[in-house]
Amino acid sequence: MSDAVVVKFDNVTKLYKLYKSDKARFKGLFSKKVPYKENRAVNGLSFEVHRGESVALFGRNGAGKSTILKMVTGVAFPTEGEIFVDGKVSALLELGAGFDAESTGRENIRFKCSLMGMSESEIAEVEDDIIAFADIGDYIDQPLRSYSSGMKARLGFAISVNAQPDILIVDEALSVGDRNFQQKCKKKVGEIMSDEDVTLLFVTHSLQTAKDFCKRGIVLERGKKLFDGDIDEAIEFYNSSH
């Protein structure tokens, strides 16, 4: 672990505007008078993550965990506050999502890697690793619509972990697939984490898995940070809070 900060949240708030209907939302574009409800998914949150750290986020449904990960990934934007992220982010937000159903597995690999900002040569380098890791045999040259959900998840995981990320984001992803594949994933994440420069942000409901990977835990409730510290204490705090 080094001193360099790779993820920084500075008083971040994320509001979701809930309109009654799409029509109301459309009207809201042109007039401020259209009523809507606010959902404060993340509320004035601040924290820093240093390079090489592994942090688990705990919290019940609706605590804002996924929103935080989305903002780190750059998929969602904060309503207020500043977010700083340094390095290539690889996110396992929803495995198998974001694929193109008409393209083959191989094309999707190239496609996703390229969108993550990898060059042709870099992609060629990791392509075989990804295919080997996904282990879906001849299906790699079939269009994705013929894949089972398990196969999609495996391919998604294979891409994310083999794309040589600086920051790896895992959201409940390790709970997919059969036991064998789960073991393989855990091993792979462990391998990645052995590189001291890779940072891990982890969301799971399995406290044991969190303990295996992370040294630090953050407990959230309704978008606010309740606890931030050592993983064992965080788990204890989380358990005692409900």
Added chain:
Amino acid sequence: METIKTIIKEHITYRDQIFMLAKSDLIKTYRGAALGWAWAVVKPMVTLFVFWFAFTIGLRAGKPIAGYPYFLWLVAGMLPWFYMQELITGGAGCIRKYSHLVTKMRFPISIIPTYFNISHLFTHLILLGITIVLFMLFGHLPDIYYLQIPLYMLMMVAFFTVWSLLSGLLSAISKDFQNLVAAFSTAIFWMSGILYDVDKIRHGWVRLILKFNPVTVISSGYRKTFIYKQWFFEDKVELCCYMTTLIVFTLFALWAYRKLRKEIPDVL
């Protein structure tokens, strides 16, 4: 101003991906069908045949125009329409169509309209090639006026990229808007000078209003090239009208992008 800078920066960062995405969009459209690429040609051919049949055989209109058979006159004006038709409705749906790029990974929305247009431009180039060959078969060889084709093409792509950004953003917020556009698509076809010559309309003010419609300007631009043999700068009013519309739509698109860029991922 800030928004323009953001968009330009996004395009520079993602320049390689734009072409990759355009290619994959193109491949996707035509793969899986037995005839594949032929569909790019078949659809326009059928449309052309129907109009030619209706006007020449049915209505017995369709006299030769400026020494060219009516059919060729029809082809010259319809050629850009096939592109514009796809982009009017397709452009409005482009951000929704590629929502997985927006909601599942870090990806700037402004790129989507750009590669969507580039992808359709390829189909247009194929049709353009066929059109030129067709004119040659009728004994009309390419001449100096053909040099202005790239200009009209640029005008077309520029306007419809802006249109795709604006309408794509609005459609992403509200499906109603997308349906609205679809409903007006046919109206735009008949209200633009594609099946008739705008300059022949008797009322001057109607003529002028129609020239604010880029579909008219571009379609007549292709006819000037292929049929009338006029240069683009001969009708300065028309050019000014086009520019005005382009600028107005660009301002709207920038406004929409500034306002919605960060909201779209939450909505889709």
